[in-house]
Amino acid sequence: MSDFTGTFVVLLLLITALYMLVNQDWRWAIAALGIQYIWAFLLVIPSWPAELAVVKLVTGWIAATVLGLTRLNLPETPPASGSVPSGIAFRLLAAGLVVLLVLGAAPRLAEWSRAFDIYQAWGGLLLIGIGLMQIALRSGFFRSALGLLTLFAGFEILYAAVEASTLVTGLLAAVNLGIALVASYLLTAPTLEAEE
Amino acid sequence: MSSALLWVVLPIAAGALMLLYRRKDDTPLYLALGLSAVLTWIAWQFPIDVVLQLGSVSFEITPTLVVLGRNFTLGETQRLLLTFMYAAQTFWLLGAFITRPGRLFPGLSLIAVGLFMAALAVQPFLYAALLLAAAVLVWVPLLVPAGRQPGRGVQRAIVFNLFAVPFILFTGWLLTGVEATPGNFGLVLRAGLLLALGFSFLLAVFPFHSWMPMLAQETHPYALGFLMFFLPSVSSLFLLSLIERYVWLRENPAVFQVLLAAGSLGVLLGGAWASQQRHLGRLLAFACMVATGGLLQAIGLGDATGLHTFFALLLPQAWVLWALSACLAVLARHTPSLQLEELGPALRQHPLLAFTSVAGLFALAGLPLLGPFAAHLAIWSGLGLQSVALLVLSLLGSLGLLAAGLRLLYAWLSAPAPAPQRGEPQARGDFANPYIWAFFIIWGVTLLGYGLLPSFLAPVQRLVLMFPQLLQ
Numbered sequence: 001m002s003d004f005t006g007t008f009v010v011l012l013l014l015i016t017a018l019y020m021l022v023n024q025d026w027r028w029a030i031a032a033l034g035i036q037y038i039w040a041f042l043l044v045i046p047s048w049p050a051e052l053a054v055v056k057l058v059t060g061w062i063a064a065t066v067l068g069l070t071r072l073n074l075p076e077t078p079p080a081s082g083s084v085p086s087g088i089a090f091r092l093l094a095a096g097l098v099v100l101l102v103l104g105a106a107p108r109l110a111e112w113s114r115a116f117d118i119y120q121a122w123g124g125l126l127l128i129g130i131g132l133m134q135i136a137l138r139s140g141f142f143r144s145a146l147g148l149l150t151l152f153a154g155f156e157i158l159y160a161a162v163e164a165s166t167l168v169t170g171l172l173a174a175v176n177l178g179i180a181l182v183a184s185y186l187l188t189a190p191t192l193e194a195e196e
Numbered sequence: 197m198s199s200a201l202l203w204v205v206l207p208i209a210a211g212a213l214m215l216l217y218r219r220k221d222d223t224p225l226y227l228a229l230g231l232s233a234v235l236t237w238i239a240w241q242f243p244i245d246v247v248l249q250l251g252s253v254s255f256e257i258t259p260t261l262v263v264l265g266r267n268f269t270l271g272e273t274q275r276l277l278l279t280f281m282y283a284a285q286t287f288w289l290l291g292a293f294i295t296r297p298g299r300l301f302p303g304l305s306l307i308a309v310g311l312f313m314a315a316l317a318v319q320p321f322l323y324a325a326l327l328l329a330a331a332v333l334v335w336v337p338l339l340v341p342a343g344r345q346p347g348r349g350v351q352r353a354i355v356f357n358l359f360a361v362p363f364i365l366f367t368g369w370l371l372t373g374v375e376a377t378p379g380n381f382g383l384v385l386r387a388g389l390l391l392a393l394g395f396s397f398l399l400a401v402f403p404f405h406s407w408m409p410m411l412a413q414e415t416h417p418y419a420l421g422f423l424m425f426f427l428p429s430v431s432s433l434f435l436l437s438l439i440e441r442y443v444w445l446r447e448n449p450a451v452f453q454v455l456l457a458a459g460s461l462g463v464l465l466g467g468a469w470a471s472q473q474r475h476l477g478r479l480l481a482f483a484c485m486v487a488t489g490g491l492l493q494a495i496g497l498g499d500a501t502g503l504h505t506f507f508a509l510l511l512p513q514a515w516v517l518w519a520l521s522a523c524l525a526v527l528a529r530h531t532p533s534l535q536l537e538e539l540g541p542a543l544r545q546h547p548l549l550a551f552t553s554v555a556g557l558f559a560l561a562g563l564p565l566l567g568p569f570a571a572h573l574a575i576w577s578g579l580g581l582q583s584v585a586l587l588v589l590s591l592l593g594s595l596g597l598l599a600a601g602l603r604l605l606y607a608w609l610s611a612p613a614p615a616p617q618r619g620e621p622q623a624r625g626d627f628a629n630p631y632i633w634a635f636f637i638i639w640g641v642t643l644l645g646y647g648l649l650p651s652f653l654a655p656v657q658r659l660v661l662m663f664p665q666l667l668q
Contacts, residue, residue: 115369128362135355141346141351144351144354144355148354148355148358151362152358152361152362155361155362155365158366159362159365159366159369162369163365163368163369165264165265165266165323166264166265167263167264167265167266167318167323168323168326168365170264171323171326171327171330172326174326174330175326175329175330175333175358175361178329178330178333178334179333179354179358181333182333182336182354185336185337185340186336186340186346186350186351189340189341189342189343189344189345189346190343190344190345190346192342192343193342193343194341194342194343194344
C-alpha cells in the first residue's frame, strides 16, 4: 500500500468512525458503519488474499443491515435536546485524545510487531479507541453494538496481519453477526409477546 | 465417529432444532434431558480412541475432528471432564422442571454446553475465547426474555465478556514470540498483562465483576446461575490448559502469586459485598464471585496440590451453585421480588428451599462438614504457607458469606407465618411437594456425605490427568 493510499484510507476510516460517534441519526450511523467496513477491508488486503478479506466486508455489511432493519421497525425516538451540543463537543474531545494516543502509539507498535504496517496500526488502533469511546459515551444497545462492531473491526485489521486461520475468520464473523443479532433482539425484546 | 461430533456438534444441532419447536409444552425439556443423560452415559462408559465391538458391529470414537484446517480434540484424558460437564447439564435441565427459566432453556443450554465443550476441545486452544464469547451471546435470550425491558446489566455483561476476546487472541500471537525468545522480559511482560486482562474479563475478576450483581437484579436466577457456573468453570479450565501448555507460565512463581492474590481479592470482596446484600439475586452473584475466587486460589497454589484442590472444589461448588440457583428461582416465583424484606412469607412457605439456600451459602463459605470444606481447608493451608495476609483476606471473605447466610436464616426464622386468607385454598408449601422433598434429601445427603467423606468422589480426581505437566 502506497503512502498516499494508506494515509487516505486511514483518514476516511477516521472520518466514518468519528461520524458514527457524534451523529444523532441512526440511519447515517448505519451508513457510516457500512462504509467503515470498506476502509477496514482495504486495510486487511495487504495481509490477506482478497477472497478471504472480503469475508470481513460481507460480514460487516450483514451486521449493519441487521441493525438497520431492526432499527427501522422501531418507533423513532427524538434526540435529547439541550445536552446535544455539549455532548458532541465532549465526544469530539474524547475522540481527539484517542487520535493523539494512536498517533503516538501506532508507529511504535508497527515497529515493534514487524507484522503489520503503519497504516494497519493506525487504522486498527483508531477503530479500537473510537469503538471504546462509543461504548463508554453513548447509551443504549444500538450504540453499544455500533461500538463493539467498530472495536472488533479495528481488532480484526491488526489480527489479520498475524493470523490467517480460516476457522478464526469464521468464528470472528460469527461473533460479529452475533453482536448484531443480539443487539437486534435486545432492541425488540420489549415489543415481543411475553412467554407467560 | 469423532468425539467432537458427538459432544459438540450433536448437542448444538439438537439444541438449534429444539428452538424451532413452537408448542408451549415440556417436549424440548424431556428431549434435552434425554440427550444430555445419554451423552453423560456414553462419556462415562465408552473409551475414546478404542475400537469397540457390539455384537458384529465394531465402532470407534476418534478423538479429533478437523474443521477448516484446525483440530477439535477430546481425548481419553478428557472423558471424565465430558462426563462431569454433561452430568452437570443434566442436573441443570432437571432443575428446569421446577424453576421454569424459560421455553428456550433446553435448546439454548444444549447449544451453550456444546460451545463450552468446543472451547475446551479447540486447538490451538486460545481460539476458545471466541467460542466462549459465542456462548455468552447465545445465552442472552434467556437473560432477557421476550416482552421484558433489558437493563444495563445485560449490556455490561455482553461488553465485558466480548472484551476478553481481543486480549486473549493477541496473547496467542505474543506467546509464539515468548516461546522463541523466553529471555525477552518486555515480551513476557506484555503477554502476561494481556493474558491477565483477558482472563479478568472472562472470569469477572474485580474490578470487572460489576455486570454480575447488576444482571442478577434483572434476570431469572436459574438462567443467571447456569451462566455463572459454566462460564467461570470452563474459563478456569481454559486457564489451566494455558498454564499447562507454556513452560514460561508454569515455571514462573509470579504467575501463581498473581492468581492467589486475584483469587483472594475476589473471595474477600465477594464475601464482603454478599454480607451487605438485601437482594437474594445479588447475593447469588457475589456468592459466585467467591466461588470463582476460590477456583483461582486453588490454581494459584500451583503444582499437583493446586490441581487436586481445584477439582476437589469445582465439583461440590457445582452442586451448591445449582441448588442455590434452583432455590432462588423457585422462591422468585412465589414472591414479588427477591428483596429480603419481601421474601419472608415465601421463605416460611418453602422451608426446605430456605434451608437449602442457607446451607448452600454456608457450604460456599467453607463451613466444616459441608461439601467444599475439604478443598477450602487445603486452600487455607496452602495460603497460610505462602502469605498470612492473603489467608486473612480469604477468611474474612468466607466470614462475609457466612454472615450473608446468617442474615438469610434470620429473615426466614423471623418472618411471620403467612395468614390463611378466608375463602382461598391454603398455598401448597414444600412439605406437600414430593419433588422438593426428593431434591432436598438427595442434595443434602450428597453435600454432607462429600463433606464427611471427601474420598467419596476420589475417582473424580482422575480429572487431574488432563494436565500431566502441572501434575509433575
